[in-house]
Amino acid sequence: MFTTTTTTTRRRTLVTTGALGMTLALVLAGCGARAGDDPAAAGSSPAASCVDTSGGTVKLGFLNSLTGGMAISEKTVSNVLHMAADEINNGGGILGKKIQYVQEDGATDWPTFAEKTEKLLTQDCVAAIFGGWTSSSRKAVKPVVEKLNGLFFYPVQYEGLESSPNIYYTGATTNQQIIPAMDFLAAKGVKTLFLAGSDYVFPRTANAIIKLYAAKLGIKIVGEEYVPLDKDDWTSQVAKIVAAKPDFIFNTINGSSNVGFVKAYYDAGLTPAKTPIISVSIAEEEAPAMGHEVTGNYASWNYFQSLKTPTNPKFIQSWKAYPNSSGVTSDPMEAAYISLYLYKSLVEAAGSFDVDAVNAAAKSHTITFDAPEGKVTLNGKNHHISKPGHIGQINASNQFDIVWASGKFIEPDPYLEGYGWFPADIRKQLVDAAG
Amino acid sequence: MTKLKPWISLGGIGVFAVLLLAVAPVVLSDHWLNNLGKYCCWAIAAVGIGLAWGRGGMLVMGQGVFFALGAYSMAMHLTLETAGDRVPGFMVLYDPLAPLPAFWEPFRSAGFTLVAIVLLPVVVAGILGYALFKRRVKGAYFAILTQALAVALATLISSTIRETGGDTGLSDFKYFFGFVLNDPANKVMVYAITAALLVGCLLAVRQLYRSRFGELLVAARDAEERVRFLGYDPANVKLVAFVVSALMASVGGAMFVPLVGIITPAEIGAAASILMIAGVAFGGRASLFGPALGAMAVGWGQSSLGSTWPEGWTYILGLLFVVVILFLPHGLSSLPARFAAMRRRPEPPPAPAIAAAELEEVRS
Numbered sequence: 001m002f003t004t005t006t007t008t009t010r011r012r013t014l015v016t017t018g019a020l021g022m023t024l025a026l027v028l029a030g031c032g033a034r035a036g037d038d039p040a041a042a043g044s045s046p047a048a049s050c051v052d053t054s055g056g057t058v059k060l061g062f063l064n065s066l067t068g069g070m071a072i073s074e075k076t077v078s079n080v081l082h083m084a085a086d087e088i089n090n091g092g093g094i095l096g097k098k099i100q101y102v103q104e105d106g107a108t109d110w111p112t113f114a115e116k117t118e119k120l121l122t123q124d125c126v127a128a129i130f131g132g133w134t135s136s137s138r139k140a141v142k143p144v145v146e147k148l149n150g151l152f153f154y155p156v157q158y159e160g161l162e163s164s165p166n167i168y169y170t171g172a173t174t175n176q177q178i179i180p181a182m183d184f185l186a187a188k189g190v191k192t193l194f195l196a197g198s199d200y201v202f203p204r205t206a207n208a209i210i211k212l213y214a215a216k217l218g219i220k221i222v223g224e225e226y227v228p229l230d231k232d233d234w235t236s237q238v239a240k241i242v243a244a245k246p247d248f249i250f251n252t253i254n255g256s257s258n259v260g261f262v263k264a265y266y267d268a269g270l271t272p273a274k275t276p277i278i279s280v281s282i283a284e285e286e287a288p289a290m291g292h293e294v295t296g297n298y299a300s301w302n303y304f305q306s307l308k309t310p311t312n313p314k315f316i317q318s319w320k321a322y323p324n325s326s327g328v329t330s331d332p333m334e335a336a337y338i339s340l341y342l343y344k345s346l347v348e349a350a351g352s353f354d355v356d357a358v359n360a361a362a363k364s365h366t367i368t369f370d371a372p373e374g375k376v377t378l379n380g381k382n383h384h385i386s387k388p389g390h391i392g393q394i395n396a397s398n399q400f401d402i403v404w405a406s407g408k409f410i411e412p413d414p415y416l417e418g419y420g421w422f423p424a425d426i427r428k429q430l431v432d433a434a435g
Numbered sequence: 436m437t438k439l440k441p442w443i444s445l446g447g448i449g450v451f452a453v454l455l456l457a458v459a460p461v462v463l464s465d466h467w468l469n470n471l472g473k474y475c476c477w478a479i480a481a482v483g484i485g486l487a488w489g490r491g492g493m494l495v496m497g498q499g500v501f502f503a504l505g506a507y508s509m510a511m512h513l514t515l516e517t518a519g520d521r522v523p524g525f526m527v528l529y530d531p532l533a534p535l536p537a538f539w540e541p542f543r544s545a546g547f548t549l550v551a552i553v554l555l556p557v558v559v560a561g562i563l564g565y566a567l568f569k570r571r572v573k574g575a576y577f578a579i580l581t582q583a584l585a586v587a588l589a590t591l592i593s594s595t596i597r598e599t600g601g602d603t604g605l606s607d608f609k610y611f612f613g614f615v616l617n618d619p620a621n622k623v624m625v626y627a628i629t630a631a632l633l634v635g636c637l638l639a640v641r642q643l644y645r646s647r648f649g650e651l652l653v654a655a656r657d658a659e660e661r662v663r664f665l666g667y668d669p670a671n672v673k674l675v676a677f678v679v680s681a682l683m684a685s686v687g688g689a690m691f692v693p694l695v696g697i698i699t700p701a702e703i704g705a706a707a708s709i710l711m712i713a714g715v716a717f718g719g720r721a722s723l724f725g726p727a728l729g730a731m732a733v734g735w736g737q738s739s740l741g742s743t744w745p746e747g748w749t750y751i752l753g754l755l756f757v758v759v760i761l762f763l764p765h766g767l768s769s770l771p772a773r774f775a776a777m778r779r780r781p782e783p784p785p786a787p788a789i790a791a792a793e794l795e796e797v798r799s
Contacts, residue, residue, distance in 0.1 A: 035615060111697045114696055122466045
């Protein structure tokens with residue numbers, strides 16, 4: 001029925017052109033490396049870096065979601081990075097070179113994060129990139145910085161079980177936030193726990209670790225519920241919490257979905273006095289935005305605005321005076337602030353902006369920074385930093401009263417190697433899968 | 436319009452092929468060549484939308500579904516190729532001891548993957564199209580239904596994190612059918628395959644447009660009852676166009692994965708599906724080159740304007756879309772015809788395809 005009126009000549013052009021294209025593709029393929037080739041000859045060694053620091057400036061890339069769902073959180077990180085860059089420039093720059101930053105928008109879209117990372121490294125020729133928030137964005141950036149041998153500084157607490165020669169993590173890994181929170185719950189005599197999280201990589205992994213540790217601590221997990229990041233109706237999940245009657249709720253919900261969760265929590269008649277929540281993503285910025293009183297609930301972080309350290313007052317003051325400031329400081333902001341200063345110390349220890357030199361300096365030197373949360377030390381092997389653990393309770397002015405502190409700084413242990421309850425075979429599988 | 440200048444359209448495709456395959460790899464940097472490859476993927480899907488929507492009048496608002504079938508088939512294969520004998524890393528993260536889900540297993544085979552990229556969209560679109568067109572579902576109902584499918588699939592993928600990577604998506608591919616993906620020469624090869632596929636798709640729809648099938652498709656769009664009266668079943672005509680457009684979306688999706696290095700539900704959901712339509716409308720849905728060029732322009736805008744003015748770029752896109760729909764309902768590619776019509780005032784009827792499309796506009 002659909003016989004075409006085309007002549008054979010036309011059909012032949014179609015075939016010829018298609019064949020031509022394919023031939024060209026195959027000719028080009030002739031030069032590429034195949035799996036199993038010698039990696040040195042396989043061209044997988046990255047092209048020479050195009051970073052140019054011969055002038056009076058060094059280019060750095062800031063990659064934050066300025067649009068989309070995560071913009072509300074990531075704009076603050078972007079602003080605090082700008083503030084830190086201004087501070088460093090006023091103090092003479094890095095190795096005497098002024099920071100010239102290129103701001104890119106990740107648009108809350110993970111492929112965009114990958115594309116912009118490549119752009120920053122190959123088109124703008126930046127010496128390092130700072131930013132990201134969600135673990136998904138980091139996982140999109142990771143293969144690109146590894147391929148191009150770039151540097152990425154990631155400022156947000158995350159689920160651990162990762163390390164990369166091309167990434168520095170200035171937020172907490174699990175043993176600096178999740179495990180202290182569990183220790184706090186055990187000390188409080190909590191017997192039953194309900195897990196509520198957003199449906200993506202961080203909450204899923206964090207809860208897998210929480211379940212393993214809870215078994216060791218004798219805490220019973222009475223339920224586990226997830227809602228996609230972009231959905232905020234928690235009504236039916238909260239009904240399950242009401243039925244399960246847990247002593248505590250462990251909240252790994254991220255972003256604005258928390259507003260829906262807190263609303264459903266109060267609508268169901270739950271109160272912080274009887275069923276308190278401990279969160280790992282609600283900080284000073286988010287607490288006033290919950291739309292409900294959240295007083296009495298808890299959060300586990302390394303930094304709180306209420307911390308009494310020598311450098312914290314100056315940090316808070318600078319931020320309040322900064323244009324575009326939100327007026328309050330929070331943990332991810334502080335970690336972003338640390339990241340730029342940590343990079344400065346690394347470059348100065350290395351005496352060079354070269355990625356391999358910086359990584360070598362991380363191993364050979366003790367890199368420290370007097371951060372607002374205290375004096376942090378870089379672990380040159382796993383590229384994480386030591387951090388103090390703190391639990392805060394939200395007070396009426398949406399600030400946190402410190403109710404528990406780890407005392408000493410906790411060494412970063414992303415693969416939980418110092419924790420006997422974490423199964424060795426799983427660790428091995430994870431390391432193998434990542435390698 | 437089509438019969439008037441057979442060699443012009445073929446020559447156009449030739450020039451386009453030379454630009455994409457010979458000029459671009461020499462002129463562009465690795466980064467922009469890779470980006471151009473990504474736009475080509477959207478353009479491949481857009482060529483299919485041009486066929487289904489521009490010529491067939493079916494407003495396919497859920498091409499993300501078919502884009503996903505190709506993309507996820509390819510991504511599963513590349514993930515397994517990278518993981519080797521092991522269970523992929525992200526699965527270990529969520530449930531360390533569970534085995535590989537059964538539906539992943541066949542995607543180990545390169546042959547099965549290639550067949551799946553072609554057959555999955557054909558089968559899905561075939562069943563869906565048959566059910567819808569035989570029941571004479573059309574217009575807004577058809578559009579809403581396809582859109583809903585895209586939303587449903589994106590939600591399904593988001594909520595099955597261990598099986599599909601969820602919202603984080605699948606990424607970190609090391610090999611592409613045995614080729615090391617990091618190798619710049621192989622990157623150019625992947626680009627060249629994508630560009631060649633786009634040229635192939637353009638040639639295929641050109642043949643379809645010039646064939647009796649193409650005329651039947653336009654007839655089914657503009658006067659479905661008359662086509663039926665003449666003894667043809669318009670459902671079959673539309674079904675073929677719909678299946679071909681699904682196949683093209685799937686091919687675009689499959690090439691998107693090695694080029695961009697990551698696939699997430701956000702790239703296949705409602706917003707992504709609408710962006711595909713926007714490019715087609717912008718370029719001119721019923722023309723041969725309009726859909727592809729429109730999709731590439733939108734992709735380029737996203738990359739470059741999104742960098743210089745992140746908060747403003749979506750407004751520019753929206754404004755452009757409104758202006759085009761209001762003043763140039765047949766997209767930018769109708770501009771030459773408009774000018775020609777203006778120059779020779781005494782002959783009022785513009786090109787036949789446009790007249791037919793305008794007729795449809797009046798009716799709907």
